[in-house]
Amino acid sequence: MTLKLMTSKKNICLFTSVDWFILSHREDFLLQLSNTSEKISVIVFEDTGALSKKYPDVEVIDLNSNRSDTSIFTLFKVVRTVIKTIRRLKIDLVWTVSMKPCFVMLVSESFISSKVIYTISGLGTLYNTSNYRFGIARFLFEFLVKKTESKIIVQNYEDYELFKKIRDFRIYLVQGSGVELHKYRRVKPNIRVEKVVFVGRTLISKGIMDFIWLSEQFKDTDIVFDIYGDSDDNLDSINVSDIQLNKFNSNLTYHGKIDHIEDVLPSASVIVLPSIREGLSLTLCEAAASGLAILTYDVAGCREVCNHGINGYASAVNDKTDLANNLRRIINDPDILLMFSEASLRISKKFDKSSINNQLLSILNE
Numbered sequence: 130m131t132l133k134l135m136t137s138k139k140n141i142c143l144f145t146s147v148d149w150f151i152l153s154h155r156e157d158f159l160l161q162l163s164n165t166s167e168k169i170s171v172i173v174f175e176d177t178g179a180l181s182k183k184y185p186d187v188e189v190i191d192l193n194s195n196r197s198d199t200s201i202f203t204l205f206k207v208v209r210t211v212i213k214t215i216r217r218l219k220i221d222l223v224w225t226v227s228m229k230p231c232f233v234m235l236v237s238e239s240f241i242s243s244k245v246i247y248t249i250s251g252l253g254t255l256y257n258t259s260n261y262r263f264g265i266a267r268f269l270f271e272f273l274v275k276k277t278e279s280k281i282i283v284q285n286y287e288d289y290e291l292f293k294k295i296r297d298f299r300i301y302l303v304q305g306s307g308v309e310l311h312k313y314r315r316v317k318p319n320i321r322v323e324k325v326v327f328v329g330r331t332l333i334s335k336g337i338m339d340f341i342w343l344s345e346q347f348k349d350t351d352i353v354f355d356i357y358g359d360s361d362d363n364l365d366s367i368n369v370s371d372i373q374l375n376k377f378n379s380n381l382t383y384h385g386k387i388d389h390i391e392d393v394l395p396s397a398s399v400i401v402l403p404s405i406r407e408g409l410s411l412t413l414c415e416a417a418a419s420g421l422a423i424l425t426y427d428v429a430g431c432r433e434v435c436n437h438g439i440n441g442y443a444s445a446v447n448d449k450t451d452l453a454n455n456l457r458r459i460i461n462d463p464d465i466l467l468m469f470s471e472a473s474l475r476i477s478k479k480f481d482k483s484s485i486n487n488q489l490l491s492i493l494n495e
Contacts, residue, residue, distance in 0.1 A: 251408030307482030336403025
């Protein structure tokens with residue numbers, strides 16, 4: 130069933146950190162909004178040009194601000210620009226699709242007449258970091274969440290419970306951004322582990338160093354460990370040139386960013402994502418749709434896709450030894466690999482993109 134957006138067309142603006150995120154996570158949703166709205170625009174902290182190149186009719190407003198900059202001065206400078214932009218474009222609805230834009234709009238909301246819908250795709254550094262600056266930011270964030278009456282969408286059960294404690298109305302759970310299942314396939318049944326992959330930005334918080342350590346534990350085997358993902362302008366990112374120069378292990382290869390991950394995943398047997406927190410991992414959803422066994426840490430946004438003992442193993446956070454033991458268990462028992470592979474294909478069906486988008490449109494129409 131396809132939902133219609135609304136009877137009267139609106140001027141809608143998506144607000145995210147960087148333009149390519151719309152293409153990787155919300156492209157179908159953007160198209161649905163574009164087809165039924167009077168005008169669609171996108172505000173970003175950084176514009177790579179990718180979105181404008183593919184959809185020249187979508188106006189992209191570049192804030193020219195480093196999305197990793199956490200200074201208060203920059204925050205209020207961005208807030209001022211966003212308020213002016215929304216007023217100038219006469220936006221009816223702002224839909225945020227990542228954490229930092231949510232923070233900016235929570236501050237800006239009182240100064241505009243536009244409606245706002247907040248999508249919390251992951252609480253990230255704000256809740257993973259314990260220093261006093263982030264403590265103050267968390268206090269301000271939760272204060273603003275209590276103050277707003279706008280709809281808030283979260284992606285995992287842990288975040289849902291957290292927000293329900295902050296305020297108990299207009300909190301919605303929609304699991305991720307969805308996967309176009311028809312694009313993903315399993316070429317052949319997985320009965321032997323030949324390739325293990327990490328897919329994602331090369332951030333320490335995503336577990337890239339744990340994956341590199343894991344590859345070291347299996348350097349004397351014929352199993353290859355491949356990394357697919359972009360380096361990031363982020364203090365949390367590692368220097369990928371160290372991998373390219375083989376400063377780690379000979380069985381480890383960095384392939385950089387890849388546009389069509391669905392072409393790569395079927396050749397792998399296992400995906401490893403030792404992340405310390407996710408909104409809901411698109412990477413794991415894509416891997417499940419390709420029939421991969423999953424190894425991850427037992428954290429929000431990963432446990433929703435990795436059902437421990439069903440389609441993979443979820444280790445305690447930072448327990449690299451258990452991660453290695455679980456991979457060894459899969460390698461040594463083809464029946465476990467095949468069972469996990471079949472289960473991943475079944476589990477992936479609940480993350481179908483058309484279903485996810487219909488849930489989002491339903492919230493919008495409510």
